[in-house]
Amino acid sequence: MLTAEQKNYLKDLFPGDEAIFSPASMLAYATDASRILAMPDAVVRPRSLEQLAKLMAWAQEHGVPIHPRGRGTGVVGASLAQGGGVVVSSLFMNEILEINSKDFLARAQPGVVNADLQAELAKHRLFYPPDPASAAISSIGGNVSTNAGGMRAVKYGVTRDYVLGLTAVLPGGKILHTGGRCHKDVIGLDLTSLFVGSAGALGVIAEITLKLIPLPPASASILAVYDNLEQALDAVDRGLSIGALPVTLELMSRNTLLALERAGEVPWPCGAQAALLVKLDGSEPAVEHDLEKMHAALAPAALLRTGRGREETDLWEVRRLINPAAYKIAPDKLSNDVAVPRSKLKEAIEGFEAIGREMRLNVLCFGHVGDGNVHANILHDASNVDERRRALKARRRILDTTLSLEGTISGEHGTGISKHGFIGLQLCEDQRRIMADIKAVFDPTGIMTPGKEPF
Amino acid sequence: MSGKPSCIRCGRCLSVCPLFRATGREELAPRSKSMLLEALDRGYGETPQLSAEKLAAMCLGCRRCLDVCPQGVNAPQAVAELRAVHPDFKTWLWKNALRRPQALFPLVGLAPRGMAPKGLDFSGLEPPSEGPWVEIVAASTCFQGRKAVLFPGCAATSLVRRWRTKAENLLAALGVDLLPADFGCCGSPQESGGLLHEAKASRARFAALWRKLGRPLVATICATCRNGLRQTAEELDAEEAQALREAVTPLSAMLMQSQTRLTDAAPERVAFHKPCHETSPADELWLSKSLGDRFFAPDVGECCGFGGALRLAEPDLAAQVGRRCWDSLTATGAQTAVTGCTACVLALSVQAPPTARAFHWLDIFAQSLR
Numbered sequence: 001m002l003t004a005e006q007k008n009y010l011k012d013l014f015p016g017d018e019a020i021f022s023p024a025s026m027l028a029y030a031t032d033a034s035r036i037l038a039m040p041d042a043v044v045r046p047r048s049l050e051q052l053a054k055l056m057a058w059a060q061e062h063g064v065p066i067h068p069r070g071r072g073t074g075v076v077g078a079s080l081a082q083g084g085g086v087v088v089s090s091l092f093m094n095e096i097l098e099i100n101s102k103d104f105l106a107r108a109q110p111g112v113v114n115a116d117l118q119a120e121l122a123k124h125r126l127f128y129p130p131d132p133a134s135a136a137i138s139s140i141g142g143n144v145s146t147n148a149g150g151m152r153a154v155k156y157g158v159t160r161d162y163v164l165g166l167t168a169v170l171p172g173g174k175i176l177h178t179g180g181r182c183h184k185d186v187i188g189l190d191l192t193s194l195f196v197g198s199a200g201a202l203g204v205i206a207e208i209t210l211k212l213i214p215l216p217p218a219s220a221s222i223l224a225v226y227d228n229l230e231q232a233l234d235a236v237d238r239g240l241s242i243g244a245l246p247v248t249l250e251l252m253s254r255n256t257l258l259a260l261e262r263a264g265e266v267p268w269p270c271g272a273q274a275a276l277l278v279k280l281d282g283s284e285p286a287v288e289h290d291l292e293k294m295h296a297a298l299a300p301a302a303l304l305r306t307g308r309g310r311e312e313t314d315l316w317e318v319r320r321l322i323n324p325a326a327y328k329i330a331p332d333k334l335s336n337d338v339a340v341p342r343s344k345l346k347e348a349i350e351g352f353e354a355i356g357r358e359m360r361l362n363v364l365c366f367g368h369v370g371d372g373n374v375h376a377n378i379l380h381d382a383s384n385v386d387e388r389r390r391a392l393k394a395r396r397r398i399l400d401t402t403l404s405l406e407g408t409i410s411g412e413h414g415t416g417i418s419k420h421g422f423i424g425l426q427l428c429e430d431q432r433r434i435m436a437d438i439k440a441v442f443d444p445t446g447i448m449t450p451g452k453e454p455f
Numbered sequence: 456m457s458g459k460p461s462c463i464r465c466g467r468c469l470s471v472c473p474l475f476r477a478t479g480r481e482e483l484a485p486r487s488k489s490m491l492l493e494a495l496d497r498g499y500g501e502t503p504q505l506s507a508e509k510l511a512a513m514c515l516g517c518r519r520c521l522d523v524c525p526q527g528v529n530a531p532q533a534v535a536e537l538r539a540v541h542p543d544f545k546t547w548l549w550k551n552a553l554r555r556p557q558a559l560f561p562l563v564g565l566a567p568r569g570m571a572p573k574g575l576d577f578s579g580l581e582p583p584s585e586g587p588w589v590e591i592v593a594a595s596t597c598f599q600g601r602k603a604v605l606f607p608g609c610a611a612t613s614l615v616r617r618w619r620t621k622a623e624n625l626l627a628a629l630g631v632d633l634l635p636a637d638f639g640c641c642g643s644p645q646e647s648g649g650l651l652h653e654a655k656a657s658r659a660r661f662a663a664l665w666r667k668l669g670r671p672l673v674a675t676i677c678a679t680c681r682n683g684l685r686q687t688a689e690e691l692d693a694e695e696a697q698a699l700r701e702a703v704t705p706l707s708a709m710l711m712q713s714q715t716r717l718t719d720a721a722p723e724r725v726a727f728h729k730p731c732h733e734t735s736p737a738d739e740l741w742l743s744k745s746l747g748d749r750f751f752a753p754d755v756g757e758c759c760g761f762g763g764a765l766r767l768a769e770p771d772l773a774a775q776v777g778r779r780c781w782d783s784l785t786a787t788g789a790q791t792a793v794t795g796c797t798a799c800v801l802a803l804s805v806q807a808p809p810t811a812r813a814f815h816w817l818d819i820f821a822q823s824l825r
């Protein structure tokens with residue numbers, strides 16, 4: 001709880017609609033895609049670095065928890081003010097500051113929406129590859145803080161691979177610049193990378209410098225449908241051996257296809273058992289060449305459909321709808337975005353589906369199989385006590401299976417509130433202590449996102 | 456799973472809501488409305504009733520969130536329902552409509568007796584002073600002899616009557632067998648203003664009259680009216696609903712095969728404003744055909760910010776949305792905008808930058824055939 005005096009301080013520092021205290025207005029900031037509800041004590045929307053610095057000095061002095069927030073599309077509640085505190089929204093810091101086609105970089109404020117940046121870059125024939133399925137609705141600040149992956153990770157890597165530098169405001173008000181404009185830089189410890197994926201635990205990111213590459217002029221996609229999961233996974237292996245990496249290689253299991261069928265029109269025959277979505281890009285002749293090879297690699301299949309232009313976009317829109325479509329099967333889901341080494345994919349997915357069958361639950365497996373990242377979502381009705389209990393058990397078994405295959409319990413979403421309790425399954429005490437010590441250097445009094453540290 | 460669709464907080468609606476886009480205030484976004492309405496329903500959290508209601512009611516009724524929501528959450532309808540159950544809402548609406556009548560433009564003709572606002576200023580709604588931009592050289596013959604009625608909508612019935620006259624002339628040129636009818640309101644503005652009973656009554660009245668006339672073709676000149684009439688179909692049995700959907704036709708679609716010619720008065724660039732409620736491509740096609748390479752459509756179609764009741768409650772907010780809309784229109788290089796919705800014309804006209812103008816497309820066509 002903030003005192004009246006503390007609220008007044010915030011009102012002065014954030015005039016007009018930059019600060020919110022009314023519960024009705026704050027409700028919007030009390031949730032994200034995790035559907036957890038945690039009411040903050042205040043929401044502020046800074047416009048300048050100076051305001052942020054003053055806020056962070058004040059917060060440390062008063063021991064007020066700080067929770068940075070982008071667009072609230074995170075699925076583990078990482079941006080929520082669990083236990084109270086101030087939500088610092090980046091909504092009013094949303095300008096693209098520079099696009100430089102000679103240095104191949106862009107500078108942006110954290111609130112810029114990923115897709116808006118992509119659209120602006122395309123005008124300059126430049127490309128920022130990381131594209132989480134939430135690209136149209138999530139912020140660059142959020143993407144950097146979660147080290148967001150995305151569909152293109154197979155060929156282009158994840159957010160971390162594109163962050164050259166950033167400006168962060170630390171508890172106490174210090175403004176820290178890390179990295180710079182160079183695509184190569186080996187001086188000092190890599191503080192930039194430390195912030196990427198830190199889930200707001202070290203400070204508030206106020207500016208980001210991103211590496212760009214030339215926009216590939218052409219692309220094509222293939223939808224391949226199979227009679228069973230095994231055939232699809234065999235095709236994944238063949239697809240990855242054509243001598244050129246696809247941009248994207250996504251798998252949808254039977255349950256996933258079923259959910260999409262229930263949500264609307266789909267480009268495959270109803271009853272299909274497994275499907276792959278593959279995207280290739282490059283110059284036009286290269287795409288034509290790779291397309292032919294990929295076609296051959298994905299065959300034999302029950303259906304092979306190539307999409308270009310508008311048709312290609314439509315193929316991918318279906319993929320973006322998986323998350324919402326899951327709710328057509330059951331009202332609640334426990335999301336798992338585990339990742340395993342590619343060679344263990346088959347074992348992992350078959351294991352997860354078996355767990356679903358044993359626990360009498362619908363487990364939806366889909367995801368970026370090209371890089372070993374599998375979403376295994378456990379659909380259930382949380383209001384049914386027995387079902388909820390089984391779902392929680394199934395989740396634990398999925399995580400254990402993953403770790404036994406040398407995998408990780410999260411490939412992209414992080415741990416936030418909902419998975420914080422599982423970190424100990426993967427990280428040992430030594431690792432966690434060192435990480436806590438590192439955080440303490442940035443945040444000695446622990447005001448950043450308490451209880452949601454990603455370690 | 457059944458019952459009311461529930462919001463899964465996925466955030467897809469944020470990127471399309473004009474209120475959120477213009478202000479960056481997440482508390483105005485559809486996701487927040489869903490949360491507030493749920494909070495009001497269940498009474499959870501520390502959400503005080505009054506401020507929650509006030510906030511939830513901030514909606515332009517543009518229905519853009521509906522198009523992208525994977526759950527089919529209908530925020531504008533929920534907002535309308537909230538307005539409807541609010542005991543003082545109707546009194547408030549009319550009282551304020553009297554003070555700022557432009558805001559409820561299409562509705563003013565329907566105000567309770569004795570409450571109709573006086574002294575409305577529609578000077579911004581004159582046709583282009585330089586004369587019409589397009590002449591119809593030869594009218595389409597596709598609809599000759601078809602029985603048809605004109606659904607002029609409130610605005611063309613009681614406020615800008617020349618739209619009605621113009622539309623009737625064009626229908627005459629098309630050679631349709633025009634039946635006389637007095638339809639009243641389509642229900643759309645009433646619905647979004649929370650006047651749910653009135654809206655339903657208007658729709659029922661329309662359906663009864665249309666049936667009595669032998670289900671003729673219904674020519675329309677306003678996207679919002681078409682939206683209201685579509686909703687009417689949802690209240691009919693399947694066979695009749697289908698017949699109504701087929702009967703409701705944009706006047707622009709009926710004119711499509713006509714031959715046109717640009718006059719000397721036509722500006723170099725004309726930007727098309729697509730109304731949020733528009734579901735037919737006819738107006739856009741007709742105008743791009745008639746204006747040729749002078750026709751421009753903005754990259755991203757923005758909402759005009761008309762928003763009926765919201766414009767009364769929060770004029771500044773609505774104006775912010777309107778400014779963004781004009782920015783996108785003038786970014787095409789045009790200083791004139793045309794549209795096919797009577798409410799949009801008004802919102803665009805009153806908010807036009809000093810050198811810019813907005814017209815209903817009817818006003819840019821010559822009155823009669825040569």
Ligand SMILES: Cc1cc2nc3c(=O)[nH]c(=O)nc-3n(C[C@H](O)[C@H](O)[C@H](O)COP(=O)(O)OP(=O)(O)OC[C@H]3O[C@@H](n4cnc5c(N)ncnc54)[C@H](O)[C@@H]3O)c2cc1C
Pocket residue numbers: 032033067068069070071072073074075078079090110131132133134137138139140141142143144145146147148149150151198199200201203204205206323324412413449464465466
């Ligand atoms: C439909 C859907 C699809 C998705 N698909 C993917 C996917 O393919 N890949 C993927 O990786 N994720 C995906 N996500 C999850 C989510 O979109 C990402 O985690 C995204 O990066 C979050 O961005 P945001 O702006 O919404 O951040 P928020 O959810 O608001 O915040 C996320 C985290 O970042 C921190 N943060 C935000 N801004 C700052 C800042 N300025 N400084 C410091 N910390 C900050 C927050 O404290 C929090 O810890 C998906 C989500 C949805 C709803």
Ligand code: SF4
Pocket residue numbers: 461462463464465466467468469485486489523524525526527528
């Ligand atoms: S798009 Fe629909 S489900 Fe998603 S947040 Fe908005 S209202 Fe909720």
Ligand code: SF4
Pocket residue numbers: 471472473474475484485488513514515516517518519520521530531
């Ligand atoms: S109807 Fe329009 S203004 Fe209202 S919530 Fe939906 S998108 Fe926003």
